[in-house]
Amino acid sequence: MAETPKTRLSLETLAISAGYDAAEHQGAAKPPIYMTSTFVYPSAAQAKAVHQAFFDGEVPEKSGKNGFIYARLDHPNLVMAQARIATLDRAEDSALFASGMAAVSTLAQCFLRPGDSVLHSRPIYGGTDMLLHTHMTEMGVHPVGFTDGVDEAHLTQMADAAMARGPLTLIMVESPANPTCAIADIALISRLADRVALAQGRRPIISVDNTFLGPFLQSPLEHGADLCLTSLTKYAGGHSDFMGGSISGPNALVGKLKKLRTLMGNHADPHNCWMLLRSVETMALRTERAVANARTIATFLRDHPKVVRITYLGFLAEGSPERAVYDRQCAAPGSTFSFDVEGGEAGAFRFLDRLRLLRFAVSLGGTETLICHPATTTHYAVPEEARAAVHIGPATMRVSVGIETASDLVADLAQALEAV
Numbered sequence: 001m002a003e004t005p006k007t008r009l010s011l012e013t014l015a016i017s018a019g020y021d022a023a024e025h026q027g028a029a030k031p032p033i034y035m036t037s038t039f040v041y042p043s044a045a046q047a048k049a050v051h052q053a054f055f056d057g058e059v060p061e062k063s064g065k066n067g068f069i070y071a072r073l074d075h076p077n078l079v080m081a082q083a084r085i086a087t088l089d090r091a092e093d094s095a096l097f098a099s100g101m102a103a104v105s106t107l108a109q110c111f112l113r114p115g116d117s118v119l120h121s122r123p124i125y126g127g128t129d130m131l132l133h134t135h136m137t138e139m140g141v142h143p144v145g146f147t148d149g150v151d152e153a154h155l156t157q158m159a160d161a162a163m164a165r166g167p168l169t170l171i172m173v174e175s176p177a178n179p180t181c182a183i184a185d186i187a188l189i190s191r192l193a194d195r196v197a198l199a200q201g202r203r204p205i206i207s208v209d210n211t212f213l214g215p216f217l218q219s220p221l222e223h224g225a226d227l228c229l230t231s232l233t234k235y236a237g238g239h240s241d242f243m244g245g246s247i248s249g250p251n252a253l254v255g256k257l258k259k260l261r262t263l264m265g266n267h268a269d270p271h272n273c274w275m276l277l278r279s280v281e282t283m284a285l286r287t288e289r290a291v292a293n294a295r296t297i298a299t300f301l302r303d304h305p306k307v308v309r310i311t312y313l314g315f316l317a318e319g320s321p322e323r324a325v326y327d328r329q330c331a332a333p334g335s336t337f338s339f340d341v342e343g344g345e346a347g348a349f350r351f352l353d354r355l356r357l358l359r360f361a362v363s364l365g366g367t368e369t370l371i372c373h374p375a376t377t378t379h380y381a382v383p384e385e386a387r388a389a390v391h392i393g394p395a396t397m398r399v400s401v402g403i404e405t406a407s408d409l410v411a412d413l414a415q416a417l418e419a420v
């Protein structure tokens with residue numbers, strides 16, 4: 001069980017209790033939902049005080065103790081859910097958003113200005129890739145992708161290439177990466193940021209997208225990331241019935257994101273925050289079961305003659321640089337990975353169309369097992385050469401293993417592989 005130094009309670013325990021005090025809510029054992037868009041000021045003086053608490057100073061007041069103004073700025077369920085996610089991410093604070101992409105786009109808008117460069121891992125979620133290489137590029141930002149997150153020489157070369165285009169202000173890392181599980185060495189990237197600071201007089205902010213593993217299997221802030229970003233739609237929500245995103249980190253950075261969120265209006269609403277509080281209570285259990293199932297599924301696929309490639313983290317070669325980083329950074333291989341079958345796109349399509357139990361859909365992290373074909377779905381907008389460079393091919397499929405009985409999943413995969 002992972003222990004937090006501050007409280008000595010395990011993360012599993014804190015996932016059930018952090019951020020909610022029944023005594024502050026008429027003794028309700030579970031969080032009520034505050035379905036209101038606005039809040040009545042008790043007096044003119046208090047109205048002034050609450051506006052001062054929100055707008056003055058570097059960061060908005062985060063506990064709601066001075067009261068609330070309007071739900072786009074802050075609301076009681078947001079305070080509860082942010083406190084819980086910050087605890088799980090071992091951060092001072094967290095900002096919650098309407099989706100993972102709301103978090104990603106607010107991060108980019110908050111810290112990048114025209115003329116800046118941004119260094120990012122590749123592969124990276126297709127939406128993030130598209131944001132950086134279309135909209136942010138149109139805004140005058142220069143994205144530079146690196147394809148080997150454990151190789152110091154490659155990372156240095158790419159950081160130099162980025163700095164040649166403009167001040168490097170943000171490093172966006174996704175590790176493990178969607179969909180291939182490529183690993184990036186967060187501590188190494190933190191040392192690289194120190195060197196960039198010496199070269200250009202300003203240290204870039206490092207954000208790590210932790211969506212693939214989540215807080216029980218990886219804590220990016222403990223390895224040198226400044227910000228930990230998560231699509232809560234996935235493992236935290238856990239049931240494919242909710243959307244949300246979070247960015248956790250120090251008060252000063254999260255406060256900036258919250259201020260911009262108020263202007264962009266992309267906060268998490270009361271119902272979604274309530275859903276999240278409920279869902280994270282079972283996240284540790286779901287994670288444990290999905291990780292165990294994934295090991296069984298990955299072993300079956302690795303040993304199947306029609307499977308030609310598999311990126312499951314549990315199979316990283318002993319002695320490889322990736323394995324050394326994995327051992328230091330991750331507590332388990334997670335439950336989403338990709339694999340290739342024989343026969344190119346036609347083979348993959350025959351296989352997908354034959355599945356009965358596994359559901360053919362994008363997204364990941366739900367109780368149900370989902371499978372998709374990244375080249376034609378999640379990473380459709382990424383140019384073919386860029387996909388090919390990071391092994392997202394015509395026969396690549398991404399599977400997010402759920403919490404069903406593993407043998408039922410294996411049986412379905414076995415019968416569908418007959419169609420390949």
Ligand code: PLP
Nearest residue numbers: 099100101125178211231233244
């Ligand atoms: N980051 C990663 C790694 C993802 O896989 C996704 C979505 O699949 C996102 C961010 C975006 O999250 P959302 O779909 O909640 O906007």
